[in-house]
Amino acid sequence: MTESKSTLFTSDEYDQVAKYMMGDLSRYRENIIVPRNMGPVTIKTFEQKMIEGFSESCPFKAGLSCVMGYGLGGALGLFSASVNPTITGQDAKQQTAREVFRDLRKSTHSYAKSFAMIGLVFTAVECTIETYRGKSDWKNGTYAGLITGGLIGYRAGLKAGIFSAVGFATFTTAMDYYMRGH
Numbered sequence: 001m002t003e004s005k006s007t008l009f010t011s012d013e014y015d016q017v018a019k020y021m022m023g024d025l026s027r028y029r030e031n032i033i034v035p036r037n038m039g040p041v042t043i044k045t046f047e048q049k050m051i052e053g054f055s056e057s058c059p060f061k062a063g064l065s066c067v068m069g070y071g072l073g074g075a076l077g078l079f080s081a082s083v084n085p086t087i088t089g090q091d092a093k094q095q096t097a098r099e100v101f102r103d104l105r106k107s108t109h110s111y112a113k114s115f116a117m118i119g120l121v122f123t124a125v126e127c128t129i130e131t132y133r134g135k136s137d138w139k140n141g142t143y144a145g146l147i148t149g150g151l152i153g154y155r156a157g158l159k160a161g162i163f164s165a166v167g168f169a170t171f172t173t174a175m176d177y178y179m180r181g182h
Contacts, residue, residue, distance in 0.1 A: 058127035065119035073115025074108045081107035122148040122172075138176045145172035 009017065044052070054060055081104045095103075126144035130136055145168040153164020 058124060058131065061127050062120050062124040065123035066116045069119025070112045070116035074112035076115070077108035077111025078104060080111065118148065118152065121151060138173060138180070141172040141176040142169050145169035 122144055125147050126140050129143050130140045133140065146165045149168025150161045150165035152161075152168070154161030156164075
């Protein structure tokens with residue numbers, strides 16, 4: 001009679017065979033393979049994944065929208081102040097350069113703050129809704145427009161809040177429809 005062994009490999013030999021067959025799995029836990037439409041497949045480093053995760057986070061998106069809204073609002077405020085004179089009528093006097101620049105700065109800053117706040121609130125609400133729903137579609141912008149418009153308009157009363165919410169939601173839905181190319 002022949003004597004049979006119950007195991008073919010020791011645990012160390014089994015680990016060596018598994019590593020030979022499957023490779024070192026730690027590499028795949030640290031990196032993600034990113035397929036591309038054109039060109040070779042690349043492997044993202046840990047730092048690239050951290051930067052990508054940070055730039056796709058809701059606080060970063062909201063902060064970026066706030067800064068961009070401030071810049072756009074400032075540009076529109078500057079244009080608006082340069083087109084609309086502040087002193088009109090028969091009692092109008094010639095403004096000094098200092099008064100003109102003061103009006104420009106005041107108008108520019110006012111528009112910039114308003115646009116920055118709208119950008120911050122809208123983006124934060126939209127990103128939060130998208131995270132909660134787990135979907136990226138037109139409904140996120142519509143819901144965010146309802147909430148943001150309602151918050152903006154509610155300062156003037158309930159009726160103004162409702163009209164503002166519907167108007168902002170309609171605008172964001174139309175913009176989303178246009179931007180997605182439907």
